[in-house]
Amino acid sequence: MEKSKVSGNKITFTIPGDKMKEAGIAAVNMMSGITNLDYDDVDVEVILDEDTGAIDKIVMTFHASLTYQGYDAEVDYHIDYGFSSSPHNINNSLNNI
Helix, strand or coil, rough: CCEEECCCCCEEEEEEEHHHHHHHHHHHHHHCEEEEECCCEEEEEEEEECCCEEEEEEEEEEEEEEECCCEEEEEEEEEECCCCCCCCCCCHHHHHH
């Protein structure tokens, strides 16, 4: 992790591209036909819920070079993972059907 910073309810940091081969990103790895994947540095922003301190959102922005179904490609990614901190009770949901 590099360039880490905390400001208000945001935590920002950079993951070096050479470390991403180990970690990978699920959204990228789910696509079949991708080979020769090389990540540039990944800028990460973690946004916390101001009331609970729970993670509300994780945003990742990065560039990658890859081969997709035999074609060389340059791709810019902006991945926005949102989380819900509200409790959910399956029994209450079933009772409301």
